[in-house]
Each structure stands twice: as structure tokens, then as C-alpha cells.
Amino acid sequence: xxxxxxLRASRRNVLKGVGIATVGASLAPAGMALAQGxxxxxxxxxxxxxxxxxxxxxxIVLGDKPLNAETPAEMTDxxxxxxxxxxxxxxxxxxxxxxxxxxxxxKIDGEVEKPMEITLGDLMSRFPNVSYKMMLECGGNGxxxxxxxxxxxxxxxxxxxxxxxxxxxxxxxxKAAGVKPSAVYTGHYGADPHLSGDASKPAISRGVxxxxxxxxxxLIVFKMNxxxxxxxHGGPVRLIVPGWAGSSSAKWLTRIWVRDKQHDGPxxxxxxxxxxxxxxxxxxxxxxxxxxxxEAMPVRAVISFxxxxxxxxxxxxxxxxxxWAGENEVxxxxxxxxxxxxxxxxxxxAPPNKYAWxxxxxxxxxxxxxxxxVWAKATDSKGVTQPFVAGNWNPQGYGGNPINRIRVLIxx
Amino acid sequence: xxxxxxLRASRRNVLKGVGIATVGASLAPAGMALAQGxxxxxxxxxxxxxxxxxxxxxxIVLGDKPLNAETPAEMTDxxxxxxxxxxxxxxxxxxxxxxxxxxxxxKIDGEVEKPMEITLGDLMSRFPNVSYKMMLECGGNGxxxxxxxxxxxxxxxxxxxxxxxxxxxxxxxxKAAGVKPSAVYTGHYGADPHLSGDASKPAISRGVxxxxxxxxxxLIVFKMNxxxxxxxHGGPVRLIVPGWAGSSSAKWLTRIWVRDKQHDGPxxxxxxxxxxxxxxxxxxxxxxxxxxxxEAMPVRAVISFxxxxxxxxxxxxxxxxxxWAGENEVxxxxxxxxxxxxxxxxxxxAPPNKYAWxxxxxxxxxxxxxxxxVWAKATDSKGVTQPFVAGNWNPQGYGGNPINRIRVLIxx
Numbered sequence: 154x155x156x157x158x159x160l161r162a163s164r165r166n167v168l169k170g171v172g173i174a175t176v177g178a179s180l181a182p183a184g185m186a187l188a189q190g191x192x193x194x195x196x197x198x199x200x201x202x203x204x205x206x207x208x209x210x211x212x213i214v215l216g217d218k219p220l221n222a223e224t225p226a227e228m229t230d231x232x233x234x235x236x237x238x239x240x241x242x243x244x245x246x247x248x249x250x251x252x253x254x255x256x257x258x259x260k261i262d263g264e265v266e267k268p269m270e271i272t273l274g275d276l277m278s279r280f281p282n283v284s285y286k287m288m289l290e291c292g293g294n295g296x297x298x299x300x301x302x303x304x305x306x307x308x309x310x311x312x313x314x315x316x317x318x319x320x321x322x323x324x325x326x327x328k329a330a331g332v333k334p335s336a337v338y339t340g341h342y343g344a345d346p347h348l349s350g351d352a353s354k355p356a357i358s359r360g361v362x363x364x365x366x367x368x369x370x371x372l373i374v375f376k377m378n379x380x381x382x383x384x385x386h387g388g389p390v391r392l393i394v395p396g397w398a399g400s401s402s403a404k405w406l407t408r409i410w411v412r413d414k415q416h417d418g419p420x421x422x423x424x425x426x427x428x429x430x431x432x433x434x435x436x437x438x439x440x441x442x443x444x445x446x447x448e449a450m451p452v453r454a455v456i457s458f459x460x461x462x463x464x465x466x467x468x469x470x471x472x473x474x475x476x477w478a479g480e481n482e483v484x485x486x487x488x489x490x491x492x493x494x495x496x497x498x499x500x501x502x503a504p505p506n507k508y509a510w511x512x513x514x515x516x517x518x519x520x521x522x523x524x525x526x527v528w529a530k531a532t533d534s535k536g537v538t539q540p541f542v543a544g545n546w547n548p549q550g551y552g553g554n555p556i557n558r559i560r561v562l563i564x565x
Numbered sequence: 566x567x568x569x570x571x572l573r574a575s576r577r578n579v580l581k582g583v584g585i586a587t588v589g590a591s592l593a594p595a596g597m598a599l600a601q602g603x604x605x606x607x608x609x610x611x612x613x614x615x616x617x618x619x620x621x622x623x624x625i626v627l628g629d630k631p632l633n634a635e636t637p638a639e640m641t642d643x644x645x646x647x648x649x650x651x652x653x654x655x656x657x658x659x660x661x662x663x664x665x666x667x668x669x670x671x672k673i674d675g676e677v678e679k680p681m682e683i684t685l686g687d688l689m690s691r692f693p694n695v696s697y698k699m700m701l702e703c704g705g706n707g708x709x710x711x712x713x714x715x716x717x718x719x720x721x722x723x724x725x726x727x728x729x730x731x732x733x734x735x736x737x738x739x740k741a742a743g744v745k746p747s748a749v750y751t752g753h754y755g756a757d758p759h760l761s762g763d764a765s766k767p768a769i770s771r772g773v774x775x776x777x778x779x780x781x782x783x784l785i786v787f788k789m790n791x792x793x794x795x796x797x798h799g800g801p802v803r804l805i806v807p808g809w810a811g812s813s814s815a816k817w818l819t820r821i822w823v824r825d826k827q828h829d830g831p832x833x834x835x836x837x838x839x840x841x842x843x844x845x846x847x848x849x850x851x852x853x854x855x856x857x858x859x860e861a862m863p864v865r866a867v868i869s870f871x872x873x874x875x876x877x878x879x880x881x882x883x884x885x886x887x888x889w890a891g892e893n894e895v896x897x898x899x900x901x902x903x904x905x906x907x908x909x910x911x912x913x914x915a916p917p918n919k920y921a922w923x924x925x926x927x928x929x930x931x932x933x934x935x936x937x938x939v940w941a942k943a944t945d946s947k948g949v950t951q952p953f954v955a956g957n958w959n960p961q962g963y964g965g966n967p968i969n970r971i972r973v974l975i976x977x
Contacts (some may be wrong), residue, residue, distance in 0.1 A: 184704065187712075187847075198767040300599075336627030351632075435599075492967075521842040525568030526956065541953045544938065562846065 159494065163177070187526065187558055199491035210237045213307040216507075217500040219243035219348055223311030226559070227460035230473060232512065233286055234314035236378055241385060242291045242312060244357040245345040247530065254381070259373070263340075266331025273375060273390050285370055286509040288315050288477050291451045292322035292398030292426050293465050298312060298543035301436040303550025305425075310455045313439035315475070315510040318393045320374035324367040330361065332411065338350050339366045340410035340418050341392055341403035358418025359400050359426065361448075364409070372509050373406065394526070395508035397477045398426050398447050398551070401423070421446070424548045435546035444547070449479030451554040452515035452539055454486050454513065454531035461559040468563050470527075475510040478533035486513040490526040493541065493556075499529070522565035530556040568891070599938065616796065620650045620795065621832035627718040631655035631760055634715065635723030636931070638971070639872035642885060644924065645698055646726035648790055653797055654703045654724060656769040656832070660817050666793070666801035671785070675752075678743025678929070685787060685802050692733035692741070697782055697807070698921040700727050700889050702862045704810030704838050707965035710955035713848040715962025716836075720863045722867045722969060727922040732786035733902070744775065751778045751816035752822035752830050753804055770830025771812050771838065775823070777860075782807050782920050785818065805820040807920035808891045810838050810859050810963070814867055833858070836960045847958035861891030863966040864951055865942035866898050866925065873971040880975050882929040882939075887922040888913065890945035898925040901940040905968075910927040934977035942968040 203211040204222045212222035214370060222241045224234070231238070251257050256275030262268040271279070291312030293305050306312075339360040347354035365371060372393045375382050382388035387404025394401040400420055410416075420426060427444035454476035476483040482504065487496040499515035519525055532538040543553035567699060615623040616634045624634035634653045636646070643650070663669050667686030667870040674680040677819035683691070703724030707718050718724075751772040777783060782821060784805045787794050794800035799816025806813040812832055822828075838854035866888035894916065899908040911927035931937055944950040955965035 429935075431933040432937060434936045492954050492956035494950050494952050521843040523841075524846045524958075525844060538906055540906050542904055544904035546936075 163309060165385045174482045187560060204241075204515070206319040206385075208237060209241070209385070212238070212240065213311065215308065219245060220247070221306045223308055224314060225311055225460075226309070226455050226457055226557075228457075229311070229314070229455060229475060231455035233378060234316050236316070236380065236383060236386070237314060239314045239377075239386060240291065240312050240397055243345070244400070245348045246348065246350060247385065248344040251389060253287060254375075257389050257392065259406055261330045261411070262408070264333040264413050265327070265411050266333060269330050270325075276321055276326070276373065276390075280325045282319060282321060283372065284317055284318045284376075285372070285506045286315055286321040286504075287370060287393060288397035288450075288504070288508055288510055289393060289395070289399050289402060290314075290477075292400050292447050292551055293498075294450070295453070295543065295547065295555070296550035298524060298553040298555050299435075299546055299550045300543075301409075303546070305549055309447070310453065312399075313453075313455075313477070315477070316377050317379065318372055318374045319376035319379070320390075321394065322369055322370060322371035323371045323373055323392065326373060327366065327409070327411070330411075332367075333522060335413045336363045336411045337480060338362055338412045338416045339413055340412055340416040341401065342408035342410065342507040343387070343403045343404065343417075344393075344405035344407050355419045357400065357420040358416070359420045360395055360410075360412065360416030360418065361397065361401050365394060365397065365448075368560055370506075396449050398450060400426055426551065427547070427549075428551055429545060429547045432545055433547070439548045447551045449481075450477075451552055452476070452478035452481070452483065452531050452533040452537055452553045453557075454483070454529040454539065455557050456527060456529050456559050458561070462561075463559075464562045464564060467563050468519045468522070470519060470561070472499070472517055472527065472529075474513050474529055474557070475529040476513055476529075477510040478531065478537075481530050481533040481535055481537075482507075483511045483513075484534050485532045487530050487532070488515045488517065489530070490519060490525050492526065493528060496530070519563055522563045523563050525563065527559050527561060528556050567736075568902045570865055585678075586587055589708065591621055595966065599972060606685070606759035616653075618797075620649060621653070621797070624650070624652065625723065627720065631657060631858045632659070633718045636726060637718055637723055637872075638867050638869055638969075640869075641723070641726070641867060641887060642869035645790060646728050648728070648792065648795060648798070649796060650673065651726045651728060651789075652703065652724050654811055655757070656812070657760045658762060659797065660756040660758065662796045663801060666787075669801050671802065671818055672741045672820040673738060673823070674820070675740070676745040676825050677747040677823050678745060679741075682737075686964050688733055688738070688785065688802075689787060692737045694731060695784065696729055696788075697733040697784070697918045698727055698853070698916075699782060699805055699807035699918070700725060700862075700920055700922055701805060701807070701814060702726075702889075703813050704812050704862070704963055705858050705961065706862070707865070707955065707967070708962035709964040711847070711958055711962045711966050712955075713958075715958070715960060717961050721866065723863075724811075725867075725889070728789050729791065730784055731788035732784035732950070733803065734781055734893045735783045735785055736781060738785060739778060739821070739823070742823075744779075747825045748775045748823045748854035749826055750774055750824045750828045752824055752828040753818065753820065754830075755815045756817035767831045769812065769832040770828070771815070771832045772822075772828030772830065773806055773809065773813050773860075777806060777809065778821075782918075785959050790912050793840075796829060808861050810862060812838055831915070838963065839959070839961075839964055841957060841959045844957055845959070851960045859963045860890075864888070864893070864895065864943050864945040865966045865969075866895070866951065867969050868939065868941050868943040868971050871971065871973055874973075875971075876974045876976060878976055880931040880934070882931060882973070884911070884927045884939065885943055886925050886969070888925055888941075888943040889922040890943065890949075892951075893945040893947050894919075895943050896946050897944045898927075899942050899944070900927045900929065901942070902929060902931060902937050904938065905940060908942070931975055934975045937973050937975065939973060940968050940970050
């Protein structure tokens with residue numbers, strides 16, 4: 154179904170005056186405002202900065218140092234996100250690639266009976282290899298929708314992708330090491346140097362409750378879409394803690410420290426990956442004491458076809474997109490073309506496995522030529538749906554998952 | 566129920582740093598942003614300009630020439646809008662008050678068997694006098710919610726009020742004049758000079774289809790809330806065409822011209838009081854040929870208590886407001902305090918008569934201290950509800966009726 158010809162065709166069909174280079178969030182020309190100016194896109198009169206990297210598509214660069222780049226919505230149309238279209242999120246520097254990936258060492262220590270140091274080669278041969286299609290999503294995905302602006306990379310909805318990951322279960326490895334009853338939390342360490350390059354400075358180290366670590370979809374991963382895990386995506390080996398803020402899924406994995414208390418590495422404290430416990434005044438300073446850890450990501454639907462700003466020849470519109478919901482399944486996706494007055498259910502496919510995104514499709518028949526916004530709203534298996542705006546403001550802008558809105562112009 | 570003590574108390578309770586002078590749309594301090602920055606209020610670091618006029622409350626001045634002033638939401642809490650709180654909308658200059666109101670003359674001509682010129686005194690004694698509580702609403706009410714900005718006074722929701730109007734039925738007068746089968750439309754004329762003061766320049770003259778003119782609630786009015794109609798509100802005599810754009814309700818009425826075709830006076834053509842026939846790109850130029858006349862006003866709910874920006878001592882909140890829906894009745898009002906994820910029905914009172922606004926009340930129990938937005942959404946008897954943003958952009962910004970949003974801070 155997701156044909157790259159279709160995508161290219163749609164990109165050719167965007168409103169006049171916008172060249173093919175300015176893809177993504179800024180497809181629509183300046184005059185084609187979203188009603189009430191949702192800050193849905195990096196403001197870009199000349200278009201956003203596009204990634205130029207071998208093996209990667211022209212993602213939208215949100216930051217250079219560290220490098221962070223998101224996937225424009227119309228590039229998320231594949232059932233499984235290709236490596237070249239997969240978003241890039243770094244906290245520190247990218248380490249050098251090892252000469253011998255199989256010799257890469259991972260240490261398991263802390264609250265275990267038999268601390269171990271195991272090479273990637275041994276890991277691959279000693280434990281069952283499993284493959285799942287699973288979401289990986291930046292904890293700050295949707296941050297740009299907050300007003301006033303929250304600190305950090307201004308992700309729209311493109312800090313998320315669903316690849317097929319192959320690895321071994323973290324649970325199998327931890328069981329082999331013998332998890333003690335005192336185990337409460339994990340602490341994850343990677344080989345990426347601190348952004349300053351100063352080896353004495355601590356790099357990000359996050360972790361998860363032991364139950365999530367033992368969840369059978371939490372993997373130590375060495376293949377992405379059947380290929381060796383690329384360096385930029387954490388190769389040769391990383392964690393995938395699916396459905397949770399991506400920062401838990403340490404890249405360039407070197408150590409799992411099993412803790413007898415909540416992990417306290419860099420990235421666990423202050424306002425990092427934490428939500429306000431009770432709602433605070435937008436733009437206020439907040440107090441780190443009044444926060445809770447961001448764990449599972451919230452429900453979200455993203456329209457992948459047509460592209461925002463598409464000029465369409467027909468009033469008949471076959472819409473496509475993906476939806477996901479952290480620990481939960483997406484039950485319904487509803488579409489509105491009249492600013493939320495009426496809604497029509499989309500068809501939502503079952504996920505191929507837990508933690509995969511779900512395809513939704515809808516056939517729309519717009520009442521006339523002209524300008525429309527098309528809105529998509531997902532609801533999960535717990536009945537939780539997306540808000541209409543990003544509420545619950547917090548200083549670093551986590552949990553922003555307002556309903557997705559694109560603009561289309563139906564030619565007369 | 567609407568106690569001015571309560572209102573004053575609420576105004577005293579607004580967030581610190583905002584004085585009592587800056588009432589209304591800008592109660593909340595600069596930092597207390599509405600999520601995703603709905604342009605809900607005239608931007609006002611120092612607060613809006615307040616009306617200083619004998620017999621009038623401190624309305625929010627939207628324009629000086631002509632004078633236009635809206636009622637802040639927390640001043641719309643009365644069952645019947647008092648004269649002092651009633652919004653002011655002018656197109657031209659305010660004429661001089663007549664020395665003898667009863668001698669004021671109104672001409673009925675055009676497609677009638679017996680053209681007439683009748684004094685106000687004769688009108689009052691010759692035809693049955695009736696009283697109704699009815700909405701009067703500026704056609705541009707809600708204009709400020711459009712993005713990009715539309716031309717004209719930037720009304721929030723305060724270009725509307727519900728007074729008790731006393732007058733005679735226009736239908737009775739037209740019947741007395743003998744409406745010909747050729748009658749199609751009315752044209753209304755008032756004594757207000759053109760804004761330039763140049764008597765040779767035509768002042769606004771709008772009209773309505775003959776069926777609406779014959780509707781038993783369409784009145785020639787000379788009393789407002791039991792008092793002689795004040796000059797600023799069109800006294801000594803005006804039309805009230807309830808539920809429709811206020812510009813049809815000519816002030817200082819001098820003539821009803823019954824036409825054999827749609828009226829073509831100033832205010833009927835171009836983009837004036839006209840909506841886009843099919844949706845156009847926001848901010849585009851538009852084409853007057855692709856427009857239709859704005860007739861009935863859309864469904865709308867406005868929270869009158871608490872005030873936007875109120876600081877409240879308790880998590881228990883007794884909310885109040887009014888809702889109305891042009892030609893229709895309001896069936897439901899729903900309240901959300903979580904950005905539209907969940908909704909709770911408010912209690913909606915029946916209107917005292919057709920075209921009156923309807924009181925809604927709700928008891929909320931907010932889950933914690935902190936910052937909340939409270940949203941109100943009305944749905945009419947036809948099942949039409951308010952959109953979440955002002956869609957269907959048009960160059961003069963008519964029909965903007967997004968759901969109402971206020972901010973409150975629950976003290977810990």
C-alpha cells in the first residue's frame with residue numbers, strides 16, 4: 154500500500170510555490186495557516202534544514218550538536234520504517250565504530266547472583282534470537298506543540314518509527330545472571346561520550362523498573378530490519394525498551410547495572426524525562442520535586458498520506474497513517490474534516506505484534522473544492538484519547554500528543 | 566444566581582500581578598498561556614482599553630471610531646443582560662437624540678399595497694406590544710479566534726447579549742401595509758450618519774428575507790429591559806431580528822423598504838456579512854462572488870463564572886455560563902478539564918422564550934491543585950456542535966465559534 158511513487162506524486166502535487174526541497178512539516182505555503190495556528194511545524198519560510206548523510210533520507214534536522222533529525226509525516230507511510238527514514242536522536246557524541254562488532258563487550262552487574270561480561274558474539278549465540286516490529290519514540294516527540302515553547306528539540310510527530318528489531322531478550326540475559334530479589338530498577342550505559350567530548354563527564358544513563366526490563370519484548374538488539382544495526386542507530390548493539398521514552402533504549406550498550414533502588418543516572422533527575430505531577434502554569438519554572446518519571450508514551454495518530462499542504466485533484470481522498478499507544482493497543486482512529494464538529498471512524502489494522510504501530514486508512518469524500526484541515530485522533534484500549542491541544546505543560550515538553558492536523562487543498 | 570458580589574470576589578481572586586482594572590479577556594497574566602495559544606483575547610500586556618461612558622459598565626473597547634465595545638465574559642453572568650453591560654456596536658456615527666421620541670417617523674414602502682409613514686407614538690398604540698428576552702449578537706462575534714487575523718473589530722465572545730426587548734411585531738406592521746406577493750426581502754434604514762459625517766455617503770443598510778421579517782419574534786423595539794431604548798442602543802426605536810447577525814437589527818430605524826429582490830444596500834455586498842461558499846485558504850484574498858450571506862449565528866457557549874484567570878481556593882468549582890444557537894435551541898453543553906479527552910454534561914436550562922440564551926451550570930471536582938483549562942462546548946437541537954478551532958476562515962472573519970476556554974489556578 155505505501156508506494157513511494159504515490160509519495161513522490163503527492164510531493165509533486167503540493168501547493169505551487171513550494172519546491173520539492175522543502176518537504177515535510179512546511180509543505181504548506183506561508184498563507185495556508187492551520188486554523189488557530191497550531192505550532193505544528195518548525196517555522197520555515199525557506200523550509201527546514203534537511204539532513205545530508207550517507208544512508209539516510211532527507212530528514213528534518215532539529216539540532217546539529219547533538220545531531221537530532223525527525224521523519225516528516227509523509228515519509229512515515231511504510232509498514233516498517235526503512236533505516237534511511239528512521240529518526241535520529243542523540244544525547245552525546247556518536248562513538249567510533251568498533252573494528253570487531255562481535256567482540257563488543259556488555260557488562261551485567263549489580264543485584265545479580267552472577268555478574269557477567271559477555272561479548273556481542275556470545276550473546277547472539279547463547280540466547281534465543283527474536284524479532285519484533287516495535288516502536289521507538291523520543292520522549293520529547295510532540296514537544297513543538299507546547300505553548301509557550303518548552304526546552305529541547307522541537308519535535309513535531311516525527312521522533313518515532315517502527316522498525317523490525319532482532320536481538321535477545323534482556324530477560325533471558327538477566328535470568329542467566331540471576332536477578333536477586335533485591336533488584337528494583339536497571340541502569341543502562343552506552344559508549345557515547347558526553348557532548349563536550351570530555352571523557353570525565355557523565356553521559357546519559359537511564360533505566361527502567363525491573364518488571365519492564367523483564368518484559369519479553371525488551372530486547373538487546375543487534376539487527377534493524379534484518380541488517381546489522383547501523384552505528385547512527387546504536388550499532389553494533391543497543392537496547393529496545395518498546396513503548397517507553399526512547400532514552401531508555403540505550404544505544405552502544407556497554408552495561409546493565411541492576412539496582413536495588415530507582416536508577417539515579419544522568420537523565421533520571423531534574424526535569425529530564427519527567428512530567429509535572431499536578432498541572433503547572435504553562436511557562437512557569439516548575440519544581441523538580443513535583444515531577445514523576447515519564448514511562449510509556451501516550452497515544453498518537455499521524456497521517457502519512459496525503460502530505461500536509463497537498464494539492465489534490467479530487468474530492469475523494471484515500472487517507473493513510475499509523476497510530477500507537479505506548480503500552481496499549483490502538484482501538485479506534487477517528488477522522489474529522491470540519492474542525493472536530495463531526496468524526497468518521499477510520500479502519501484500524503491489528504498490530505503484527507505488541508508494540509508495533511497500527512495502520513489506519515479512511516476514505517473521505519470532501520463536500521466541495523477548497524481548503525480543508527484533516528484531523529486524526531486515536532483512542533487506545535484503555536479508552537484514553539488524544540487531547541485537542543498539548544496540555545499539561547512541563548518545562549521540557551514531554552507528553553505532547555494533540556490530535557494530528559494536516560491541510561489539503563482540493564483543486565476546483 | 567448571578568451575584569455581583571461573586572463576580573467581584575472572583576475578580577479579587579485573579580492571579581496576582583493583575584489589577585482590578587484589567588478585567589476580562591486578559592485576566593490571566595502573561596505567563597499563564599492557553600495551551601497552544603488560542604488567540605482568545607486582545608493582546609494586552611497592560612490590559613485592554615476600558616469604556617468610560619455614563620450609564621455603561623467598563624466594557625472592553627475594540628474600536629473608537631466607530632465606537633465598538635464588548636462585554637467581558639465574566640460580566641455576562643446575569644440572566645438578562647443589564648443595559649450597562651450590553652455590548653456596543655456601531656457602523657457609523659451616533660445620531661442626535663430626538664427632542665420628541667414619539668414623533669420619530671418610520672416609513673414602510675416598496676412592495677406593499679399601502680405605503681405608510683408612521684410615528685413611533687402611533688406605532689406603540691396601534692399595534693400589540695410584546696416583550697421577549699432575545700439574543701442580539703454582532704455578526705463578527707468570535708472574529709478574534711481566526712488565524713491569520715481577519716479584518717474588523719477583534720471580538721472574542723462578548724459581542725452578544727440577551728436583553729428583554731419590548732416592541733411591536735414587524736409582521737403586524739407589514740401586514741397593515743399589505744405585503745404584495747412580489748415581496749422577497751426587506752431593506753432596513755437608520756438615522757446614523759456615515760462614519761465620515763458626510764451626509765451624501767450611504768450608511769449601512771441591510772435586510773432579511775421576507776419570511777424572517779414576518780417571523781413573530783422580529784420586532785420594532787422601543788424598550789430594553791423595561792426602560793426607554795437608550796440612544797447608544799438604537800433609541801428611540803430599532804429593529805431586533807433575533808438570532809441573526811446584529812447588523813440586520815437596524816438602530817435608529819427610519820425606513821423598511823420591502824424589495825422584490827434580495828436587498829443590495831451597503832453591508833450586503835463584497836465580503837460584508839458574507840461567508841465563503843466553499844472553504845478558502847486562510848489568509849487568502851477570496852472572491853466576493855464565492856460568498857453567501859451570513860444569516861443565523863452559530864451555536865456558542867460562554868463561561869461567565871469563574872473568570873478566565875481566576876485563582877480558586879477549592880478544587881470544587883461551580884461553573885456557570887450561557888449558550889445560544891441562532892435559530893435553534895441549545896440541547897447540550899459539555900465541559901472538559903483535560904483538553905478534550907473527557908467531557909461531562911452541564912445542566913442546561915430551557916430558554917424563557919425562543920431566541921433567549923440558556924443558562925448552563927456544572928459542578929466540577931478537579932483532581933488536584935494546579936493549572937487547568939476549563940472548556941465548554943454547546944450542541945444545538947440540530948446536532949451541530951462547536952468546532953475546536955475557528956475554521957472556515959473568511960476575509961472578514963464571520964462564524965468563528967470555537968469552544969470556549971478559560972484558565973483557572975487551584976491554590977494548593
